Amino acid sequence: xxxxxxxxxxxxxxxxxxxxxxxxxxxxxxxxxxxxxxxxxxxxxxxxxxxxxxxxxxxxxxxxxxxxxxxxxxxxxxxxxxxxxxxxxxxxxxxxxxxxxxxxxxxxxxxxxxxxxxxxxxxxxxxxxxxxxxxxxxxxxxxxxxxxxxxxxxxxxxxxxxxxxxxxxxxxxxxxxxxxxxxxxxxxxxxxxxxxxxxxxxxxxxxxxxxxxxxxxxxxxxxxxxxxxxxxxxxxxxxxxxxxxxx
Amino acid sequence: xxxxxxxxxxxxxxxxxxxxxxxxxxxxxxxxxxxxxxxxxxxxxxxxxxxxxxxxxxxxxxxxxxxxxxxxxxxxxxxxxxxxxxxxxxxxxxxxxxxxxxxxxxxxxxxxxxxxxxxxxxxxxxxxxxxxxxxxxxxxxxxxxxxxxxxxxxxxxxxxxxxxxxxxxxxxxxxxxxxxxxxxxxxxxxxxxxxxxxxxxxxxxxxxxxxxxxxxxxxxxxxxxxxxxxxxxxxxxxxxxxxxxxxxxxxxxxxxxxxxxxxxxxxxxxxxxxxxxxxxxxxxxxxxxxxxxxxxxxxxxxxxxxxxxxxxxxxxxxxxxxxxxxxxxxxxxxxxxxxxxxxx
Numbered sequence: 001x002x003x004x005x006x007x008x009x010x011x012x013x014x015x016x017x018x019x020x021x022x023x024x025x026x027x028x029x030x031x032x033x034x035x036x037x038x039x040x041x042x043x044x045x046x047x048x049x050x051x052x053x054x055x056x057x058x059x060x061x062x063x064x065x066x067x068x069x070x071x072x073x074x075x076x077x078x079x080x081x082x083x084x085x086x087x088x089x090x091x092x093x094x095x096x097x098x099x100x101x102x103x104x105x106x107x108x109x110x111x112x113x114x115x116x117x118x119x120x121x122x123x124x125x126x127x128x129x130x131x132x133x134x135x136x137x138x139x140x141x142x143x144x145x146x147x148x149x150x151x152x153x154x155x156x157x158x159x160x161x162x163x164x165x166x167x168x169x170x171x172x173x174x175x176x177x178x179x180x181x182x183x184x185x186x187x188x189x190x191x192x193x194x195x196x197x198x199x200x201x202x203x204x205x206x207x208x209x210x211x212x213x214x215x216x217x218x219x220x221x222x223x224x225x226x227x228x229x230x231x232x233x234x235x236x237x238x239x240x241x242x243x244x245x246x247x
Numbered sequence: 248x249x250x251x252x253x254x255x256x257x258x259x260x261x262x263x264x265x266x267x268x269x270x271x272x273x274x275x276x277x278x279x280x281x282x283x284x285x286x287x288x289x290x291x292x293x294x295x296x297x298x299x300x301x302x303x304x305x306x307x308x309x310x311x312x313x314x315x316x317x318x319x320x321x322x323x324x325x326x327x328x329x330x331x332x333x334x335x336x337x338x339x340x341x342x343x344x345x346x347x348x349x350x351x352x353x354x355x356x357x358x359x360x361x362x363x364x365x366x367x368x369x370x371x372x373x374x375x376x377x378x379x380x381x382x383x384x385x386x387x388x389x390x391x392x393x394x395x396x397x398x399x400x401x402x403x404x405x406x407x408x409x410x411x412x413x414x415x416x417x418x419x420x421x422x423x424x425x426x427x428x429x430x431x432x433x434x435x436x437x438x439x440x441x442x443x444x445x446x447x448x449x450x451x452x453x454x455x456x457x458x459x460x461x462x463x464x465x466x467x468x469x470x471x472x473x474x475x476x477x478x479x480x481x482x483x484x485x486x487x488x489x490x491x492x493x494x495x496x497x498x499x500x501x502x503x504x505x506x507x508x509x510x511x512x513x514x515x516x517x518x519x520x521x522x523x524x525x526x527x528x529x530x531x532x533x534x535x536x537x538x539x540x541x542x543x544x545x546x547x548x549x550x551x552x553x554x555x556x557x558x559x560x561x562x563x564x565x566x567x568x569x570x571x572x573x574x575x576x577x578x579x580x581x582x583x584x585x586x587x588x589x590x591x
Contacts, residue, residue, distance in 0.1 A: 126423070141382050142369050143369040144369065
C-alpha cells in the first residue's frame with residue numbers, strides 16, 4: 001500500500017515538473033551565435049598562414065581576441081537580450097566562439113545589436129568575474145580599463161623586435177571611448193519554442209587595416225593605450241562583423 | 248508527537264547556532280565604521296560584502312610573499328603597519344631582486360573614501376589597484392593568472408576561498424575582492440586630533456598644536472581637506488622635476504597638458520610615521536617639506552593656484568605646524584592587532 005502511494009506521489013511530482021518545463025518551452029527557444037574568425041574570406045589560421053593587408057604588407061596573425069557585449073535581438077514586436085552580457089571571443093580557442101542565448105521569446109527577429117568592447121560600468125566597478133576576470137589578459141592595470149579588442153602578429157615591414165605588431169585597443173573615457181556599436185541585419189531569424197536557432201557571424205581581421213584608415217604597419221605597429229590611434233583602429237574594425245547564414 | 252518536537256528543536260536550534268557563529272560577523276573584526284561627521288564612503292560595499300572569512304583571507308594574501316614571482320615580496324614588504332602601511336625610510340619602493348621603482352609607496356588607510364588610486368590616479372577602483380604591484384616588473388613581477396593557478400594548488404587556500412566566497416575554485420575576481428576586504432578595513436580615525444574634534448579624553452591639544460592647526464587651516468587645508476586630509480585631487484605642488492626620473496605624473500594617464508606634473512594629494516594622517524615624503528620620497532623629514540612650501544616652489548603653468556602666492560611661516564610657525572601634524576598619528580590604528588600578520 002505504502003509502496004504504491006510513493007509511486008503515485010512520484011508520478012504527480014514528475015507530472016507537475018514536466019508541466020513547468022513545458023510552459024517555459026512553450027514560448028521561448030535558444031539562439032546559438034557562432035563567431036567564425038576570418039581574414040578576408042579565408043578562415044583565420046593563427047601563426048602559420050601568411051596574409052596580405054589593404055596596404056599590401058604581408059603579415060602573420062598570432063592573437064586575435066575581442067569582447068562582444070550587450071547582445072540584443074529585435075524585430076517587429078519582439079526583442080530579446082541577456083543580463084550580464086559579456087563574451088570574450090578568442091580566435092585561438094574554439095570553445096569561446098559559440099554563445100548560447102537561452103529563453104529567447106519565440107518570434108521573428110531581423111536585427112542583431114551588440115558592442116565590440118565593454119561598457120563603462122564594467123570598466124569602473126572593480127574586480128569582475130567570468131569573461132571579465134582580469135586573469136583573461138584583457139585588462140590594463142596602470143590605467144584602469146579593459147582591452148576591448150586585441151590583434152597581434154608579425155610583419156617584415158615592422159622595424160620592431162621580432163617584427164611584431166601589437167594592437168591593444170581600449171579606453172572608455174571620452175573623447176577616447178573605443179567601444180563600438182554593431183547593428184546587423186540578420187534576415188528573418190525565426191525562434192521557435194523549445195528549439196535552437198543558429199546565427200553564423202564572421203569576424204574579419206582584415207578590416208582592422210582598412211576603411212576608413214588604411215594602416216601602414218611600418219608606421220603604426222604598436223597601440224597599447226587609449227588615444228587617437230586606438231580610436232582609428234576601432235573605427236576600422238567596427239564593421240568587421242557580418243551575418244553569413246542562419247539555421 | 249515527541250519526534251516532531253525533537254525535529255523542531257533540532258532544526259531551529261541548529262539554525263540559531265549557525266546564525267550566531269556563521270552569519271553574524273564577529274564584532275570588532277569586520278566592523279567597518281563611518282566616523283561621526285565623515286562623508287559617506289565611495290567604495291561600493293554592496294558588491295563585496297565584508298565577512299570575517301573574506302577579511303582574513305585578504306589579510307593572508309596581503310602578507311603572502313608567494314604572490315610575487317620568486318616568492319620574495321609581499322604587499323606588506325612595502326606597506327608596513329607601523330608606518331601607516333607605507334615603506335618607511337625608502338624614497339622609492341623596492342621590489343624583487345632589489346630592483347627599485349620610480350615612485351614612493353603610498354600609505355594605505357581610509358581607502359573606502361578614495362575615488363582614484365596611485366600617485367597618478369590611473370586606477371579607478373580599489374579592487375583593481377593590486378594588479379599594479381603584482382604585475383610591475385620592479386615590484387612583484389607576477390601575473391594574476393599565475394597567482395590564481397598557484398592558489399588553486401593549495402588545499403588551505405581553496406578552503407579559505409570556499410569559506411569567503413562559497414566557491415573553492417580560486418578566481419582572479421575573488422583574489423582581488425578578498426584583498427579589498429582587508430585593505431578597506433584599514434581605517435584611521437583615532438588620532439589626538441580626532442579626539443580633540445570629538446571632545447574626548449586624550450584629545451587635549453597643546454598651545455603649539457592648536458596654533459599649528461590654525462596655520463594648517465589657513466595654508467594647507469584647501470588641498471589636504473579635513474577630515475580625510477585630502478581632497479582626493481591631483482595637483483602640481485611646485486617640486487622641481489627630477490631630471491633622472493623625469494616623472495610628469497598624471498599627464499601619463501590623461502594625456503592632457505593641464506595635468507603635467509600633477510600628483511595625488513596624499514592624506515596627511517599618520518604623516519609623522521610615513522616618511523619620506525612626496526611622490527619620489529625626496530624629503531626625509533617634515534622640516535624639509537615645510538622648507539619646500541615656503542621657499543622651494545618652482546613656478547610652472549600647472550602649479551596649484553593656492554601655491555602661487557608665497558606661504559609665509561616663521562620658524563616658530565613651522566615648529567607649531569609640525570607639532571600639529573604629529574597629532575595626526577593614530578596609535579590605535581598603527582598598532583591595531585587585527586592588521587598584523589596572522590597565518591590563519
